[in-house]
Amino acid sequence: MPAPTSEVTATPEVHCGCGVTEAGSDGGRKAVGVEGKERNLKRLRRIEGQVRGLQKMVDDDRYVQEIKITVKGGYSPDVIAVKQGVPVKLDFYRDESAACTEQVVFGDFGIARDLPAFRTTSIEFTPDKAGEFTFACGMNMVRGKLVVEAQTTG
Numbered sequence: 587m588p589a590p591t592s593e594v595t596a597t598p599e600v601h602c603g604c605g606v607t608e609a610g611s612d613g614g615r616k617a618v619g620v621e622g623k624e625r626n627l628k629r630l631r632r633i634e635g636q637v638r639g640l641q642k643m644v645d646d647d648r649y650v651q652e653i654k655i656t657v658k659g660g661y662s663p664d665v666i667a668v669k670q671g672v673p674v675k676l677d678f679y680r681d682e683s684a685a686c687t688e689q690v691v692f693g694d695f696g697i698a699r700d701l702p703a704f705r706t707t708s709i710e711f712t713p714d715k716a717g718e719f720t721f722a723c724g725m726n727m728v729r730g731k732l733v734v735e736a737q738t739t740g
């Protein structure tokens with residue numbers, strides 16, 4: 587009885603350590619699997635590129651202006667400069683529980699928002715008009731100023 591030929595006992599041959607195996611009887615299916623994986627990897631790269639692009643847009647203050655404000659007996663900073671027509675995200679961190687500052691009001695923009703103590707509350711809006719506007723606590727005692735710079739077209 588002859589010894590089994592190498593053809594029968596052959597294990598898939600590995601090329602140059604790249605992980606691609608020699609096509610055997612089921613090689614066709616394997617090859618499709620590898621192609622599918624590469625297609626998916628390409629898609630993944632493309633999606634990753636899109637995510638990076640979006641992240642850049644979010645980071646770029648032409649697309650959103652994010653400002654952190656600490657609330658503690660007043661607003662810090664108490665003068666906020668933003669651009670007209672560009673979405674604004676104001677992150678108010680209220681570092682106290684004194685009742686005075688439990689609400690913040692942007693009267694010119696129709697915004698009144700409760701600020702829970704020791705938490706960040708984000709207020710988002712798009713300043714549609716230029717000028718200087720006062721924002722204040724609900725009692726209009728503690729105040730800050732929102733400066734909206736007119737947007738130059740171009």
Ligand SMILES: [Cu+2]
Nearest residue numbers: 686723725727
């Ligand atoms: Cu107050």
